[in-house]
Amino acid sequence: MSNVYAVRYGGKITTIRVSAQESGDGHLIVCEDDGMGVPAEKKTKIFIQGFDKSSRMDLFLSREILSITGVIITGTGKPGEGARFGTMVPKGIWRMVRDDA
Numbered sequence: 001m002s003n004v005y006a007v008r009y010g011g012k013i014t015t016i017r018v019s020a021q022e023s024g025d026g027h028l029i030v031c032e033d034d035g036m037g038v039p040a041e042k043k044t045k046i047f048i049q050g051f052d053k054s055s056r057m058d059l060f061l062s063r064e065i066l067s068i069t070g071v072i073i074t075g076t077g078k079p080g081e082g083a084r085f086g087t088m089v090p091k092g093i094w095r096m097v098r099d100d101a
Helices: 004-009 058-068
Strands: 016-023 026-033 072-075 084-090
Touching: 058 072
Parallel strands: none
Antiparallel strands: 016 026, 026 084, 072 084
């Protein structure tokens, strides 16, 4: 698995974690790293179309597509402590699949 944003913007990263848990009215999927994090002044702007020309609208487009189905993505990390993105998937649009093999 590769996280292009972590590699491009995170500085020295030693760990990238992906986790999921039931949370309130849905399922929370979290992707986080131990890099530099997103600067406070960019935190709300990284999802705006055209904000960062080098990102090719990836975060903007991801948020737009996900929002069609009610999925919400947010950046919740702290600058200097790593990037953390949470994706809240509402109940009823996800299901658990067991691998009995």
